[in-house]
Amino acid sequence: MFERISTSDSLGGHDSHTSRSLAPYAHKPARTQARPGERHARLSRSPVQALGISHPRTLSHLDWLESDAIHILREVAGQCANPVLLFSGGKDSICLLRLAEKAFRPGPFPFPLLHIDTGHNYPEVIAFRDRRAAELGERLIVRSVENSIARGSVVLRHPGESRNRHQSVTLLEAVEEFGFDACIGGARRDEEKSRAKERIMSFRDAFGQWDPKNQRPELWNLYNARAHQGEHIRAFPISDWTELDVWQYIQREGLELPSIYYAHPRRVVRDKGLLRPVTDLTPARPGDRVEEVRVRFRTVGDITCTAPVESEADTVEKILAETAVTTITERGATRMDDQTSEASMEERKRAGYF
Amino acid sequence: MSVPQASLPPDHGVLRFLTCGSVDDGKSTLIGRLLYDTKAVLADALHAIERTSRQRGLAEMDLSLLTDGLQAEREQGITIDVAYRYFSTGTRNFIIGDAPGHEQYTRNMVTAASTADLAIILVDARKGVLTQTRRHSYIAHLLGIHHLIVAVNKMDLVGYDQSVFARIEADYRDFAARLGIGDVRFIPLSALTGEMVVERGERLNWYQGPTLIEILENAPAAHTERAEPFRFPVQYVCRPRASADPELHDYRGFMGRVESGQIAVGDIVTVLPSGRQSRVCAIQVGGVDRPLAIHEESVTLLLADEIDCSRGDMIVKADEAPSPVREIDAFLCWLSETPLSPARTYLLRHTTREVKARTARIDYRLDLNTLEQGTATTLDMNDIAHLRLKLAAPIFPDPYADNRATGAFILIDESTNNTIGAGMIG
Numbered sequence: 001m002f003e004r005i006s007t008s009d010s011l012g013g014h015d016s017h018t019s020r021s022l023a024p025y026a027h028k029p030a031r032t033q034a035r036p037g038e039r040h041a042r043l044s045r046s047p048v049q050a051l052g053i054s055h056p057r058t059l060s061h062l063d064w065l066e067s068d069a070i071h072i073l074r075e076v077a078g079q080c081a082n083p084v085l086l087f088s089g090g091k092d093s094i095c096l097l098r099l100a101e102k103a104f105r106p107g108p109f110p111f112p113l114l115h116i117d118t119g120h121n122y123p124e125v126i127a128f129r130d131r132r133a134a135e136l137g138e139r140l141i142v143r144s145v146e147n148s149i150a151r152g153s154v155v156l157r158h159p160g161e162s163r164n165r166h167q168s169v170t171l172l173e174a175v176e177e178f179g180f181d182a183c184i185g186g187a188r189r190d191e192e193k194s195r196a197k198e199r200i201m202s203f204r205d206a207f208g209q210w211d212p213k214n215q216r217p218e219l220w221n222l223y224n225a226r227a228h229q230g231e232h233i234r235a236f237p238i239s240d241w242t243e244l245d246v247w248q249y250i251q252r253e254g255l256e257l258p259s260i261y262y263a264h265p266r267r268v269v270r271d272k273g274l275l276r277p278v279t280d281l282t283p284a285r286p287g288d289r290v291e292e293v294r295v296r297f298r299t300v301g302d303i304t305c306t307a308p309v310e311s312e313a314d315t316v317e318k319i320l321a322e323t324a325v326t327t328i329t330e331r332g333a334t335r336m337d338d339q340t341s342e343a344s345m346e347e348r349k350r351a352g353y354f
Numbered sequence: 355m356s357v358p359q360a361s362l363p364p365d366h367g368v369l370r371f372l373t374c375g376s377v378d379d380g381k382s383t384l385i386g387r388l389l390y391d392t393k394a395v396l397a398d399a400l401h402a403i404e405r406t407s408r409q410r411g412l413a414e415m416d417l418s419l420l421t422d423g424l425q426a427e428r429e430q431g432i433t434i435d436v437a438y439r440y441f442s443t444g445t446r447n448f449i450i451g452d453a454p455g456h457e458q459y460t461r462n463m464v465t466a467a468s469t470a471d472l473a474i475i476l477v478d479a480r481k482g483v484l485t486q487t488r489r490h491s492y493i494a495h496l497l498g499i500h501h502l503i504v505a506v507n508k509m510d511l512v513g514y515d516q517s518v519f520a521r522i523e524a525d526y527r528d529f530a531a532r533l534g535i536g537d538v539r540f541i542p543l544s545a546l547t548g549e550m551v552v553e554r555g556e557r558l559n560w561y562q563g564p565t566l567i568e569i570l571e572n573a574p575a576a577h578t579e580r581a582e583p584f585r586f587p588v589q590y591v592c593r594p595r596a597s598a599d600p601e602l603h604d605y606r607g608f609m610g611r612v613e614s615g616q617i618a619v620g621d622i623v624t625v626l627p628s629g630r631q632s633r634v635c636a637i638q639v640g641g642v643d644r645p646l647a648i649h650e651e652s653v654t655l656l657l658a659d660e661i662d663c664s665r666g667d668m669i670v671k672a673d674e675a676p677s678p679v680r681e682i683d684a685f686l687c688w689l690s691e692t693p694l695s696p697a698r699t700y701l702l703r704h705t706t707r708e709v710k711a712r713t714a715r716i717d718y719r720l721d722l723n724t725l726e727q728g729t730a731t732t733l734d735m736n737d738i739a740h741l742r743l744k745l746a747a748p749i750f751p752d753p754y755a756d757n758r759a760t761g762a763f764i765l766i767d768e769s770t771n772n773t774i775g776a777g778m779i780g
Contacts, residue, residue: 058575059650060365061447070639070652071611074589078665078706102640103609103652106602107594189438196437203771215435216773217461217689219468221611222703222764226771240449242440 062248069096069237070103071221072200076182076235077103077110079225083182083235086171087113087140089121089129090300091257092186092238095246097136098253099237111184112139116170118163119146120281120303128258143174160281162305172208175232182225182233190242200239206230243298244323251316263296263314274307366446367575372466372499374453374490375476380507384476384545385439385450386417391552392567394441395420417545436466446571460722460736461689463490464776467497468762471576474503474566479512479542483525489722491526495535496685496738496778498758501573502530502538505566510544514557533725541566577614577649583674584615584623585752585760587705588667592654607638607654608663613705613759615671617655618646622672625663626750631672632657666707668750668760676760678748681714682779685740685754688733690767690774695732700774701766702745710746711765717741743777754778 059067073096076083085100087093100109113133117126133140145163148154153173154166175183189196199215201223216224225233238246250257268275269288275295276282281303284290295308296319313319375381389395403419410416439450451466453459467473473494477487494502504526512518519542530538541550542561549555552567564572592607617623621634636656637647647653655669663669670676688694694713702711718727719739733739754761765775 057578057648058367059648061368061442062365064368064650067611067650067652071589074609074652075706078590104590104592104640106599106605106641107592107607108596110590190440196439197435216771217465217776219465219764219773219776220758220762221469222705222762224703224764224766224771224773226766228771240438240440242442244442245447 062245062252065238065241065245066099066102066249068221068240069099072223072235072237073100073103073184075201075221075223076184076225076233076237079223080182080227080233082178082180083111083184084114084141084175084178084180085109085111085184086186087115087129087133088186088300089115089125089132089258090186091246091250091261092188094132094255094257095238095241095249096184096186097132098249098255101136109136109138112141114141114143114171114174114180114183116167116174117142117144117146118167118302119144120163122258122260122297122300122303124260125258125300128256132256141174141178143170143177145170148173160304162302164302164305167302168208175208176230180232181227182235184235184237186238187234187236188241188243188246189239198236198239200236201225202234202236203227204232204234208232210234244320247316247320247323251320258300260297260300260308262319263294263311265292266295266308267291268293268295268308275310276307277303279303366571368447368449369472369570369573369575370449370451370470371472371474371570371573372451372453372463372470372494373474373476374463374466374494375507376478376484376486379476379478380418380545381452381476382418382420383416384474384505384507384543384551385452386420387545387548387551388450388567389420389439389441390417391548392441392443394439436462443567443571448570460489460493460738461687461776463493464497464687464689464738467494467499468758468776470494470497470499472501472503472570472573473499474505477504477506477522477526479506479508479518479522482522483529485723487526488529488725491530491535492533492722492725493738495533498754498761498778500537500579502535503566503569504538504540506540506542507545509542509549509558510547514542514549516542516560519561539563539569541569582614582649582757583676583752584617584621584669584671585613585705585757586610586617586655586669587613587707587760588663588665588669589706591664605656606660607656608669609652609654610669610706611652612647612649614649614757616646616648617671623655623657623669624672624675625657625661626668626670626675627678627748628662628667630659630661632659632661634658666705668705668707670750676750676752678750680745680748681742682745682749682751682763682777683717683740683742684763684777684779685738686733686765686778687776688735688737688739688774689776690772691735692767692774693732693734694775699746701768702743702749702763702777703766704749704751704763705760707749709749711743714742714744751779753780755780 085096104110115129145154145166148170154169187195189198199218202210203216204210227233267278267290269278269284269290278284278290293310294312296311296313297308299306311322313322373381373385404415406419407416437452439452441448451470453463453466475487475490477483491502506519506522523540541563542558543550543566545551549558550565552565554565588608588610590609592609594602594605617634619634619637622631623634624631634655635658637644638654696713699710699712702709716730717740719730719737721728730739752760761779763777764773767774
């Protein structure tokens with residue numbers, strides 16, 4: 001009773017597993033020192049196995065999370081006629097792309113990639129987005145908030161307003177334009193309180209709305225991605241991942257990220273505990289004390305509402321070390337728009353935000 | 355500069371567990387305590403709950419606020435849906451399914467229990483084993499959770515009295531034996547003060563057993579306690595015919611997750627329902643070969659022969675194939691506000707297979723408070739019944755008690771697409 005057989009790694013990993021090349025993943029060597037393929041599908045083994053009685057035991061936590069995410073991606077592909085994967089160039093959606101490779105290669109992805117461009121993105125991220133999609137040979141669709149503004153479906157309260165919130169409108173327009181029945185996103189339950197109750201397959205009505213009181217029960221791994229015409233599903237394959245898991249996965253898989261995720265010098269203003277970057281879009285205001293600080297971004301989003309954190313971490317290893325001891329949640333440190341109230345995310349989600 | 359290798363501790367995988375208790379058992383406080391003491395709570399979240407605690411005029415920080423999710427619930431002060439929380443001890447990662455304890459929310463507990471390997475049943479030391487303690491234990495048992503921890507909470511309010519704990523243990527053992535619940539552990543603790551949760555503390559020295567976190571760290575992982583047959587429901591078939599690589603023109607990869615057992619290259623398999631046999635000639639992930647795959651691994655199988663196989667089929671080992679059935683006996687939890695209608699046909703999803711299903715008969719409905727069986731002609735939300743369903747096409751199940759993945763099913767109402775029932779075959 002409750003005697004778990006030791007699954008210590010020292011009892012021998014699967015050498016035959018770990019020495020394989022990762023050739024199908026055509027990507028440039030990442031800037032991390034992660035050894036390609038290493039710990040790829042590591043199996044913990046029991047002492048029984050060490051004695052030669054083969055009975056593999058348990059997947060490591062990253063292998064388990066990876067396998068779970070692949071399963072969810074394949075359920076979307078199997079159940080939905082016209083899904084799309086939301087790719088922002090951010091680290092979570094970069095993980096989604098690797099998971100999609102593992103799920104569907106050597107075949108093509110059974111979905112295009114979609115980016116909702118606020119027009120307020122860091123140029124490094126946009127360049128990375130385009131390059132990554134090209135490397136994968138997958139179709140990238142870009143729809144911009146700018147166009148929604150021109151069309152009149154998005155009305156800004158003032159010209160400098162954060163466009164983060166308005167992405168929802170543009171996304172729903174894209175869903176309608178292409179008739180998507182499922183949007184795969186990289187949201188995680190650990191990001192924010194109201195997300196903790198989000199389903200893996202989350203139902204949106206014809207207005208794209210999320211109703212936290214009216215979500216389908218989700219049992220076992222029997223996901224229900226059915227939707228009538230005009231409705232759609234949001235699918236979140238890395239729901240159960242934490243920020244640390246994401247960084248560990250980036251390290252293990254040697255994933256390349258936009259450079260602004262790593263420590264770099266940047267002109268910022270210290271503002272209510274956050275670092276406000278000084279950019280063309282967000283110039284210094286009268287009275288601001290501008291300083292150059294070594295920073296990195298923990299999330300990449302709309303320039304007007306995404307703040308970097310002070311950091312010297314310029315490699316994945318150093319970011320992992322920081323993440324393991326970090327004391328501020330990802331959104332708390334970096335999203336100016338989440339600070340308004342504890343419930344602000346929930347309010348946005350009801351309105352169709354991802 | 356040397357950097358700590360944050361990513362390389364010994365890795366004991368993931369344990370999913372469920373917490374159940376009533377509104378006042380201190381369940382949210384216990385989860386808050388686990389998160390807080392394992393350093394899973396970050397500064398800004400702490401500041402937010404400190405602020406809220408102050409606003410409510412509380413003298414100390416209310417850890418239960420860490421887990422109260424949505425606005426409406428916060429206003430009511432109760433949890434009304436399933437929430438998932440995460441923490442890690444460095445060697446094992448944990449996913450908590452936070453199931454509500456409120457009377458009418460059986461369906462949420464069933465939902466949370468469906469993916470849990472272990473359940474913590476909270477008992478208030480002042481109140482002892484209650485009707486709902488029995489109800490929660492029964493649901494956990496029904497949902498196939500083999501390991502229960504009875505956490506006798508609020509020991510601080512009974513003066514850390516060993517006899518209180520001993521009496522509750524005796525009461526619970528009596529009831530668990532009658533239900534056939536096997537593995538139960540008992541632990542006295544105080545979520546409020548933290549004794550025996552992560553830290554041992556000093557006031558429960560008469561208790562010699564492990565702390566709650568030690569029990570969780572050492573609990574057996576799913577699928578590790580007995581040999582299981584290989585079950586591989588096919589989710590998707592990869593046929594990259596349009597690929598520029600001519601070698602891929604004949605590629606047919608059957609994609610799915612090993613729900614139980616394991617498979618190696620060279621194994622002889624049967625594809626259900628066709629019954630055709632073949633040999634596994636490759637196992638791949640993302641196009642990369644590997645020699646074998648174990649339970650819970652998502653892989654792609656390539657077979658030596660060209661066999662018709664698509665989503666909804668299941669690949670099994672030739673010598674341990676399940677039998678086709680067109681009638682199933684099952685426990686069913688009704689999840690919908692619209693009652694079950696025996697006249698209606700529903701869609702049944704079993705693994706990746708969907709078939710039409712209709713009620714043949716309702717054997718009985720369980721009174722979850724008395725565990726007595728009563729007659730029923732329909733089922734309302736939160737009811738649990740044993741019934742027989744007739745299926746329009748065969749499925750290939752295992753008894754739920756033997757295999758959760760191939761013993762479970764959901765019912766879907768095609769008019770609304772809602773998930774309306776959760777079934778366990780047996």
